[in-house]
Amino acid sequence: MHYGPVPRRRPERWTFTVGGATHDGQEHVFSLERILALPPSEQLADMHCATRWTALDQRWSGVRAADVIELAPPAPDVREVLVFAEFGYAANVPLDDLASPRALVATHTGGAPLTDERGAPMRLVIPHLYTWKGPKWLRGWNYLRPGEVDLGFWEKRGYHRHGDAWRQERYGYQE
Numbered sequence: 001m002h003y004g005p006v007p008r009r010r011p012e013r014w015t016f017t018v019g020g021a022t023h024d025g026q027e028h029v030f031s032l033e034r035i036l037a038l039p040p041s042e043q044l045a046d047m048h049c050a051t052r053w054t055a056l057d058q059r060w061s062g063v064r065a066a067d068v069i070e071l072a073p074p075a076p077d078v079r080e081v082l083v084f085a086e087f088g089y090a091a092n093v094p095l096d097d098l099a100s101p102r103a104l105v106a107t108h109t110g111g112a113p114l115t116d117e118r119g120a121p122m123r124l125v126i127p128h129l130y131t132w133k134g135p136k137w138l139r140g141w142n143y144l145r146p147g148e149v150d151l152g153f154w155e156k157r158g159y160h161r162h163g164d165a166w167r168q169e170r171y172g173y174q175e
């Protein structure tokens with residue numbers, strides 16, 4: 001379930017870019033190989049779509065978003081990240097949630113590689129947030145400076161910048 005087309009599979013050209021307020025002020029571009037060389041990690045996650053359904057207990061594997069953060073860390077005052085995908089989809093995520101050991105840059109689900117439809121070659125999975133916070137076809141993220149407002153696809157349409165599913169943080173007016 002997503003907005004827009006499914007990208008063509010071209011893993012050799014897939015790059016992962018970490019930009020915005022990085023610690024060293026530089027934009028960092030990683031190859032798919034560099035990301036996949038990080039230690040493997042797994043999570044069980046329920047899928048909470050804010051508008052439709054919830055699927056329980058999917059198994060995801062990939063690498064920890066925290067390990068990617070370590071490759072290209074944020075400036076000390078960064079609290080929020082704009083995570084983006086192919087074709088302009090993006091979502092706002094608090095840095096603490098992205099850095100949590102549960103946040104996964106997932107390449108597999110149910111033991112099989114992601115299909116194109118499900119987000120190949122990688123998607124973000126943060127189990128306790130609404131699923132719109134998990135871009136499929138993940139291409140990287142930008143660290144946002146305090147006070148900087150750069151909104152994702154659903155956040156522009158009035159959805160919550162944090163989006164904790166257990167707190168039912170669906171809409172921006174709850175912030």
Ligand SMILES: Nc1nc2c(c(=O)[nH]1)N[C@H]1C(S)=C(S)[C@@H](COP(=O)(O)O)O[C@H]1N2
Nearest residue numbers: 001002003049085089118131132134135136
């Ligand atoms: N790139 C991209 N990722 C996306 C979306 C999208 O429109 N584009 N939709 C999100 C929403 S709202 C949901 S519910 C899930 C759906 O994931 P699924 O297709 O694996 O069920 O993908 C999320 N990731």
Ligand SMILES: [Mo]
Nearest residue numbers: 049050131132
């Ligand atoms: Mo959704």
